[in-house]
Structures are given as C-alpha cells and as structure tokens.
Amino acid sequence: MKFSLHLFLLICLSLTEARHTLFSLPDSLVSEVRIMQLRRDMVSRIRYPDALPSLLDLMNEQSSTKFDPDPLFIESLTDERLFENPILYINCDELPNFEFSVEENEALRRYMELGGFVYLDAGIKASFLGSDLGHSYAAWEERDEVREWFGQIFPEKSFTPLARNHEIFRTFYKGLPDNEYLRLEEDQKRLPDTVLTFVEQEKWPQGTYSLVGIKVKERLACLASPICAMGWGRDEFGAWIPPISFRVRESAENFDETLQVASFAGQTFEVTREDGLKDEIYLLPGQRPLWVKEPTGRWRIFKYYSGEEISNYAHSFYARLGMNVFLYALLN
Amino acid sequence: MRVIKEWLILYVFAGHLFLLAQESNNSSPVFQESNLSQFPKEVPARSTIDGTLNQAARKIKSNNLQERVGAAKLLGKYPGAQAGLLLIGALDDTSELVRRAALVSLVEHFNNGSPVYEQALAEKIFSKLADPDVEVRREVSALIPRLVPGLMRSGMERIQVNGRTVFRSIPGRLREDLQRIVENGLLDPDSIVRQNVLKHHYPLRIQINPQTFGKLLGDKDSAVLLIALDQLRMYATLPGILPKVESLTLHPDIGVRSKLAKVALSxxxxxxxxxxxxxxxxNDDEDEIATLAAVDLARLGEGVSPEMIERIIQYLSQSRGLYGKAENLFYSLSVLGRDASRIYQSLLKHPSASMRAKAWERHLSMQEGWNSPALWIPALEDRDLQVRETVLALVRGRVEKIGEDDLRLLIRHNQGDVRALAAELLLVADEEVVEECYFDLLIDDQSLVRSTTLRALANLRFKDWVILHSRSLNDDDYSIQRAAMDGLLTDRTMGVPELIEYVRKYPAERISSLAKIELQRIGINP
Structure with missing residues (x-):
C-alpha cells in the first residue's frame, strides 16, 4: 500500500538533489520542500486557510518527506522566489480574476519548462455552479477561465483528462480509505450503503478522481482538479474541518419515465463526463441540482448526504488524493 | 362576426392541409430513406407540481417497494407542506430503504428552506432516533439541531384560579418518551449517533446523568470523547467525573490529551x-502535551521549572514550523515573562522561516534589541525575505544610534531593502560617519537606496546637499528626481530657488510639471 519509508526517503533525497540544479535551492533548504501558494489579494478571499498547512503537516506525519508546513505565499508570478521552489499551488476560487500580465505568463511558462509543477485546485468547476463556492462538481474538463489563461501560456497545448490508471492515483495511497484508516471499529458503517456503492463504483473508483493536466516535455507539469482543499483542513486536535456532504446519483424503478415528466421549472446545463459525452443537469435556482439525464438515456436523481461519517470519509479521500498529487509532483 | 367565422374556417382548413402534407411527406419512400424522415422523438410533456405530487402520493403507498423508494426520493425535490407530510408518513414504512429515502428527502426539504416547525411532526421525525436501522438513526441524530425549534416550542394554557381565568406560559419541553430515546441515543451502539446526540443534547434540555456522562468520557471512539470534553464544564462538579477526567491524562490519543489540556485550563x-x-x-511523555500543560498552568499563575523550559525549547526546535499546536504554544509563551526570552533565542536558527521571523520579533522586543545593532544585524543575514522584512519593520524608526562599522555592514549587504535601511540610518549616525558612508549609498545600483539616501541627506542638511539635489534633478530615474525635488522644497532659502531655476531651465522635464504644482502650493509661481 505504501512505499517503504526508507526507500521513499532515499528517492526524495536524490530528487531534492536533482531539483537543486533546476531551482538553485539555497543549501540550507535542500532538506525541506516549500510549497508556494499564489494569493493575489492576500487577505480577502482565503476560503480554506487551514487546508494547505494541514495537508503539509499530514504529509510530514505520514511520509518521510520534509515539507515546510508554512506555504510560501507569492502575489505575483514574476516573484523571483518562484524559481526557488518546485511546486506552485493555486486555489482558483481564491483568485479575484484570471488576469495575468504577459511577464507573469512568460514566467509561468519558463517555470513549467524548467521542471516546476503547477497544481490548479478548483481548476475544474462546472459552469452551473457560477460563483457558488459551497459545493463542487467533478466535471471532466478545466474551467473556461483556466482554459483561456493557459491558452495564452501554452497556445499549442491543451488540458487532457488523466486516465484512471494514472500513477498519480497510487503514488503514496492506493484505493479508498478503509475502516482501519478511518479509525473506525470493524463493525461500524463507513458510509450509508447506497452512498458507499456509488462512491466505490462511480464517484471515486479505486480512489481516483476527475483530473486534467498539461504535459511539458513529456512530464505532467500542470494539474487541474475540482476543489480539493475543502477536504484538507484539520483543527488543532486533529478533527477534520469544515463539514463536507456528498452528492450521489440514485435511481429507482421507472425513474427514466418519472423524471422525464416530473414537474420542473428551472434550467438545464450540460457537463462533460469522463467519456467525453455530456450529462444534462436539471437545476432550480437557489437549490442544489435536482437530477441528471445521462447520455445513455438513463435518468437519475441527485441525493445529498451529510453527517460526521460522510465528512470524515470525504476529508480522508481528499487528503489522500492531495498527498498523492504533491508527492507525485515531487517524484516526477 | 361573420368575417371572423370565415377566417376561422379558412384557418382550420389550412391546418388540415398542412397536416395532410406532413403525412404525405412521411409516407414518401424517398423521404423515409433519408435520416430526415426521423422526426425527433416526442418529449413527453412535463407534469404540474400537483400532478407530480399526486402521482408520488399514490406511489408512496404502493405495494411495490421500489415504487415507494422512488416516490420518497422524488418527493425530496418538492419542498413544501404536502410533500413533507407524505414523507413523514413514510417514516413508518416497514422497509428501511423507504424510511432512509424519506429521511434524506426531508433533510433536503430543510436545506431548501422548508423546515418542519409543527411540534407533532417534528416529534414524529425525532422519534425515529429509536429506529432499528442505523442509517435512519444517523440521519435523525444529524437533524436534531434543525428539529429543535419545532420540538421545544413553548405554549400557553388557560386555567382557573379562584374562579378567575388566568393564562400562563408552558415552557418548551421534550416529551417524556422522547427524553428516554435521547438517553438511549447517548449510548447508541453506533458512534456517529452517540456523537450527534451528545453534541445536541443541551438544546433539548436534557441533563445527562453522571453515570452516562462518565461512560461517554470513557468512550472508545475518540470523536465522541472530544465532544464529551467539550461539554465537560456542565458536568464538571458531578460525582465521579473528576477521576474519569484524570484517567484521560493517560489516553493513548494525543489529540484527546491535547484537548484535555485545553479544557482543563478553561x-x-x-x-x-x-x-x-x-x-x-x-509529566506526559510527549513534549507537546507536557509543555502545553505547563504553559497553561503558568497562565493560571503557577511557575514553570527550568527543566520544563528545556522541554519547551526541545519541542519547538523539533516542530516543523509555526503551525498548529506549536503555534499555539509559541503564542502562549508570553505568560512566562522573562523566562520566555531564552526560548525565543533558541529558535533564531529554526528551519522554518515563519518560526524564525516570530522568534526574532519576540527576541528583539523583549530586550528592546533595536537599541543594540549587534543584536538585530545578524537577523538581516537570514536567507528568507519574511525574516528580514519582520526585523526591518521592527527596527525601522526605533534605532537611536549606529556606528560606522555597523553601518558599513548594512551598506555592504546584498539585499536592497537592508541597504535602504542603512540609508535611513544616516539620520542617527554621527556627522563624520555620514560623511564616510553616504557616497557608497548614493552610487547604489538600486534607486530605492539612492532616493532614500537623498532624503536622509536633505533631512540632515548635510553640507553641499543643495548642490547634490539640484544635480539629482537631472537623473534619469524619476524616483531620484522626486526625492531631489522633495528635498529642495523643504528649504525655502536655498533649495526652493534652485528648484525654480531648474523648472525655468527645463520646463519640459517630467519632474518640472510636478515641481510647478508643488511650488504653486507654497505660493510661488515659477
């Protein structure tokens, strides 16, 4: 399930040496990796302030890597410190806009070409969510603003979905959290039955998720995901914050006919699926999405589950995924 | 009227013709061979809300289990009294699948602005806390805070006192059978249910008996335990609770012990x-816990031993950075007074930049270190901008004296922000030191350093400063021109005439337009 810790440490150390040539890390920092976070306006839009430090702390706890638990905040991509650190984290929901100067775009391009890794959290966001930051939707394409921005940086490249068997999903953790990981007794239910089935088979099969990326020189240099930071935060006693709920697709007998004719006075939106086809989402203003018409012709209803066990499970998943992403970025 | 009738007949006739034409087109073999012959499949018309609800009402009472489940799921999408009543009715279904679906849908109603306030209905939902199905119990227990307004409604009653009618209020109170359900819920076999009931028992006005609370303090699920510790204040003086709390000092989960320290302080x-x-x-084996407890005791007025100071140093030195518990501890150190000084000093070389920055800040503040350059100059050698900026912000404006050697150290620094500070410090250096050092700053490659030097020299009225500033008005760098102009404006006898002369001589220069405005502001029209 996990790398041998010693082996992992060796790899990390050798990797750190390799990075030294690329990023000219000061000697005193060779043993610690500092994650940079882009914050355009430093104070006003921090949605998950505990997220990244908690994840870095968790990675330090559970692996042999040495991350500085304080992210290095930069306000501009022309900040000279960009080239001193190998990983740049951007929460796209925290950006006031996607306006970057030519110099910044040029710097980011050079950064990625020199081996830097850019993680665009909330870089995937279904259009119907608008500015609602309260919930996410795992579409299979980058959000429009990200596409436009990277079109200026790498006009010749585009984001492509990562396959479910991509090694990023098993860099450190593999699969979904089990009872042992969740610190639950064996006889305790992890999740409601219907939720667990959906999660295992459709939502996050084998611990995978909807990710899209850009390769530079055959290396995955930029990754976009639906918002994951909401699942990383822990309070000082180790409890997960804030609570997260699940959206699950459910069906029942004759739902194909029932939902086709059920009263509906809202709007519909199309969202790209993993297979490239489109789901048609039915939505009422001010409410969470109601149901979906899938390209196969099947209709399913969205149900929402919340509670401690749901939240703990979601946090564990997002934290494991986050660890996989950052450790993959370090190793590749 | 007759004309309208004729038009109507014509219209209907035309419609028939159109339909006939359509039919003939459809039957045409040529048309059938092409894809165009397939008209889009007719989409069934959407029902009204009433129609949908009526159908769901019928299905939720069906003998077919799947139909009942489907109806319960669908009703969640129609928040309102009618759908709510149907869902509450389904809570007594024999199948747990229907009960689960009905509860999830009711939660959806609450989320979409249709809560249940009717006391009887809220009580009906709440009673499902005793459901045999764990998923149902979990859902109900999570819903408690939203059921409380309905459950705890107070009322009025009319009674006769000595033959007179008197109205009096009845406080909101949970029904007795529901109280028993809550008591059982506190010891539910499922830890999520226990957590939720414990977390929300207070608004239900339930007083937990000491034995039950004692059991919760010994719960094997640490999440339940953490919530029990949160509620400890209410039960702290009950018999048997303190020994239970004491036994938690040996709990294997460090998070629980950490919480215990926080609660015990409060x-x-x-x-x-x-x-x-x-x-x-x-006496905890973990430095983190022991030091936290020691600092908490210091807050309560108890002393801290030198050994404990060493443990604090050890813990903070090994922490990754100024985050989480280390951060809490660090910010609590001020209660140690002068004893904290040694701890801050030990952290000046910590690997984390934020820890170093804060340690330097506290270290210098406690000793008023800005009065002694030997104390703060080493901080400016730090590799991290964050540390340097913190120290610069602290000393800027506070330094009262600086010698030539120290000033030279700053002037030779490879960071521009530090050299700019050196330029500022010319103000507190002796005249001969300024004379020795200012030129190096004036030829600095960063305009910030040069402009700061100019401002300092103007402030000092250093010899020949007017000539220096007049010449600097010709500099290519606007910030230098601006500093020179600002300096000249401060001296009306020598500086201002020089500036007027420059403006007259070079009226098209960028700085001249601003200089004119500034001169006019002090009543001079150049």
Missing amino acids: IGRSFPEYRKVLRKMT
Missing part, C-alpha cells in the same frame, strides 16, 4: 481542583 479557572489534571499532564 475549567481550572472556575474549579481549582481541575488544575491537578494539568499538573499531572506536565
């Missing part, structure tokens, strides 16, 4: 007997 202010919990925790 309760220790009101109930001094709880301070012994903290004293016990100072």
Whole structure:
C-alpha cells in the first residue's frame, strides 16, 4: 500500500538533489520542500486557510518527506522566489480574476519548462455552479477561465483528462480509505450503503478522481482538479474541518419515465463526463441540482448526504488524493 | 362576426392541409430513406407540481417497494407542506430503504428552506432516533439541531384560579418518551449517533446523568470523547467525573490529551481542583502535551521549572514550523515573562522561516534589541525575505544610534531593502560617519537606496546637499528626481530657488510639471 519509508526517503533525497540544479535551492533548504501558494489579494478571499498547512503537516506525519508546513505565499508570478521552489499551488476560487500580465505568463511558462509543477485546485468547476463556492462538481474538463489563461501560456497545448490508471492515483495511497484508516471499529458503517456503492463504483473508483493536466516535455507539469482543499483542513486536535456532504446519483424503478415528466421549472446545463459525452443537469435556482439525464438515456436523481461519517470519509479521500498529487509532483 | 367565422374556417382548413402534407411527406419512400424522415422523438410533456405530487402520493403507498423508494426520493425535490407530510408518513414504512429515502428527502426539504416547525411532526421525525436501522438513526441524530425549534416550542394554557381565568406560559419541553430515546441515543451502539446526540443534547434540555456522562468520557471512539470534553464544564462538579477526567491524562490519543489540556485550563479557572489534571499532564511523555500543560498552568499563575523550559525549547526546535499546536504554544509563551526570552533565542536558527521571523520579533522586543545593532544585524543575514522584512519593520524608526562599522555592514549587504535601511540610518549616525558612508549609498545600483539616501541627506542638511539635489534633478530615474525635488522644497532659502531655476531651465522635464504644482502650493509661481 505504501512505499517503504526508507526507500521513499532515499528517492526524495536524490530528487531534492536533482531539483537543486533546476531551482538553485539555497543549501540550507535542500532538506525541506516549500510549497508556494499564489494569493493575489492576500487577505480577502482565503476560503480554506487551514487546508494547505494541514495537508503539509499530514504529509510530514505520514511520509518521510520534509515539507515546510508554512506555504510560501507569492502575489505575483514574476516573484523571483518562484524559481526557488518546485511546486506552485493555486486555489482558483481564491483568485479575484484570471488576469495575468504577459511577464507573469512568460514566467509561468519558463517555470513549467524548467521542471516546476503547477497544481490548479478548483481548476475544474462546472459552469452551473457560477460563483457558488459551497459545493463542487467533478466535471471532466478545466474551467473556461483556466482554459483561456493557459491558452495564452501554452497556445499549442491543451488540458487532457488523466486516465484512471494514472500513477498519480497510487503514488503514496492506493484505493479508498478503509475502516482501519478511518479509525473506525470493524463493525461500524463507513458510509450509508447506497452512498458507499456509488462512491466505490462511480464517484471515486479505486480512489481516483476527475483530473486534467498539461504535459511539458513529456512530464505532467500542470494539474487541474475540482476543489480539493475543502477536504484538507484539520483543527488543532486533529478533527477534520469544515463539514463536507456528498452528492450521489440514485435511481429507482421507472425513474427514466418519472423524471422525464416530473414537474420542473428551472434550467438545464450540460457537463462533460469522463467519456467525453455530456450529462444534462436539471437545476432550480437557489437549490442544489435536482437530477441528471445521462447520455445513455438513463435518468437519475441527485441525493445529498451529510453527517460526521460522510465528512470524515470525504476529508480522508481528499487528503489522500492531495498527498498523492504533491508527492507525485515531487517524484516526477 | 361573420368575417371572423370565415377566417376561422379558412384557418382550420389550412391546418388540415398542412397536416395532410406532413403525412404525405412521411409516407414518401424517398423521404423515409433519408435520416430526415426521423422526426425527433416526442418529449413527453412535463407534469404540474400537483400532478407530480399526486402521482408520488399514490406511489408512496404502493405495494411495490421500489415504487415507494422512488416516490420518497422524488418527493425530496418538492419542498413544501404536502410533500413533507407524505414523507413523514413514510417514516413508518416497514422497509428501511423507504424510511432512509424519506429521511434524506426531508433533510433536503430543510436545506431548501422548508423546515418542519409543527411540534407533532417534528416529534414524529425525532422519534425515529429509536429506529432499528442505523442509517435512519444517523440521519435523525444529524437533524436534531434543525428539529429543535419545532420540538421545544413553548405554549400557553388557560386555567382557573379562584374562579378567575388566568393564562400562563408552558415552557418548551421534550416529551417524556422522547427524553428516554435521547438517553438511549447517548449510548447508541453506533458512534456517529452517540456523537450527534451528545453534541445536541443541551438544546433539548436534557441533563445527562453522571453515570452516562462518565461512560461517554470513557468512550472508545475518540470523536465522541472530544465532544464529551467539550461539554465537560456542565458536568464538571458531578460525582465521579473528576477521576474519569484524570484517567484521560493517560489516553493513548494525543489529540484527546491535547484537548484535555485545553479544557482543563478553561475549567481550572472556575474549579481549582481541575488544575491537578494539568499538573499531572506536565509529566506526559510527549513534549507537546507536557509543555502545553505547563504553559497553561503558568497562565493560571503557577511557575514553570527550568527543566520544563528545556522541554519547551526541545519541542519547538523539533516542530516543523509555526503551525498548529506549536503555534499555539509559541503564542502562549508570553505568560512566562522573562523566562520566555531564552526560548525565543533558541529558535533564531529554526528551519522554518515563519518560526524564525516570530522568534526574532519576540527576541528583539523583549530586550528592546533595536537599541543594540549587534543584536538585530545578524537577523538581516537570514536567507528568507519574511525574516528580514519582520526585523526591518521592527527596527525601522526605533534605532537611536549606529556606528560606522555597523553601518558599513548594512551598506555592504546584498539585499536592497537592508541597504535602504542603512540609508535611513544616516539620520542617527554621527556627522563624520555620514560623511564616510553616504557616497557608497548614493552610487547604489538600486534607486530605492539612492532616493532614500537623498532624503536622509536633505533631512540632515548635510553640507553641499543643495548642490547634490539640484544635480539629482537631472537623473534619469524619476524616483531620484522626486526625492531631489522633495528635498529642495523643504528649504525655502536655498533649495526652493534652485528648484525654480531648474523648472525655468527645463520646463519640459517630467519632474518640472510636478515641481510647478508643488511650488504653486507654497505660493510661488515659477
């Protein structure tokens, strides 16, 4: 399930040496990796302030890597410190806009070409969510603003979905959290039955998720995901914050006919699926999405589950995924 | 009227013709071969809300289990009294699948602005806390805070006192059978249910008996335990609780012990007997817990031993950075007074930049270190901008004297922000030191350093400063021109005439337009 810790440490150390040539890390920092976070306006839009430090702390706890638990905040991509650190984290929901100067775009391009890794959290966001930051939707394409921005940086490249068997999903953790990981007794239910089935088979099969990326020189240099930071935060006693709920697709007998004719006075939106086809989402203003018409012709209803066990499970998943992403970025 | 009738007949006739034409087109073999012959499949018309609800009402009572489940799921999308009643009715279904679906849909109603306030209905939902199905119990227990307004509604009653009619209020109170359900819920086999009921028992006005609370303090699920500790204040003085809390000082989960230290500090202010919990925790094997407890005791006025100071140093030195518990501890150190000084000093070389920055800040503040350059100059050698900026912000404006050697150290610094500080410090250096050093700053490659030097020289009225500033008005760099102009404006006898001359001589220069405005502001029209 996990790398041998010693082996992992060796790899990390050798990797750190390799990075030294690329990023000219000061000697005193060779043993610690500092994650940079882009914050355009430093104070006003921090949605998950505990997220990244908690994840870095968790990675330090559970692996042999040495991350500085304080992210290095930069306000501009022309900040000279960009080239001193190998990983740049951007929460796209925290950006006031996607306006970057030519110099910044040029710097980011050079950064990625020199081996830097850019993680665009909330870089995937279904259009119907608008500015609602309260919930996410795992579409299979980058959000429009990200596409436009990277079109200026790498006009010749585009984001492509990562396959479910991509090694990023098993860099450190593999699969979904089990009872042992969740610190639950064996006889305790992890999740409601219907939720667990959906999660295992459709939502996050084998611990995978909807990710899209850009390769530079055959290396995955930029990754976009639906918002994951909401699942990383822990309070000082180790409890997960804030609570997260699940959206699950459910069906029942004759739902194909029932939902086709059920009263509906809202709007519909199309969202790209993993297979490239489109789901048609039915939505009422001010409410969470109601149901979906899938390209196969099947209709399913969205149900929402919340509670401690749901939240703990979601946090564990997002934290494991986050660890996989950052450790993959370090190793590749 | 007759004309309208004729038009109507014509219209209907035309419609028939159109339909006939369509039919003939459809039957045409040529048309059938092409794809165009397939008209889009007719989409069934959407029903009205009433129609949908009526159909769901019928299905939710069906003998077919799947139909009942489907109806319960669908009803969640129509928040309102009618759908709510149907869902509450389905809570007594024999199948747990229907009951689960009905509850999830009811939660959806609450989320979409249709809560249940009717007391009887809220009580009906709440009673499902005793459902045999764990998923149902979990859902209901999570819903408790939203059921409380309905459950705890107060009322009025009319009674006769000595023959007179008197109205009096009846406080909101949970029904007795529901109270028993809550008591059972506190010891539910499922930990999520226990957590939720414990977390929300207070608004239900339930007083937990000491035995039950004691059991919760010994719960094998640490999440339940953490919530029990949150509620400890209400039960702190009940018999048998303090020994239970004391036994938690040996709990294997460090998060629980950490929470215990926090709770014991809070309760220790009101109930001094709880301070012994903290004293016990100072012997914890983990530095993190022991030091936290020691600092908490210091907050309550107790002393901290030199050995404990060493443990604090050890813990903070090994922490990754100024985050989480280390951060809490660090910011609590001020209660140690002068004893904290040694701790801050030990952290000046910490690997984390934020820790170093804060340690430098505290270290210098405690000793008023800005008065001694030997104390703060080493901080400017730090590799991290964050540390340098913190120290620069602290000393800027506070330094009262600087010698030539120290000033030279700053002038030779490879960071521009530090050299700019050196330029500022010319103001507090002796005249001969300024004379020795200012030129190096004036030829600095960063305009910030040069402009700051110019401003300092103007302020000092250093010899020949007017000539220097007049020449600097011709500099290519606007910030230098601006500093020179600002300097000249401060001296009306020598500086201002020089500036007027420049403006007259070079009226098209960028700085001249601003200089004119500034001169006009002091009543001079150049």
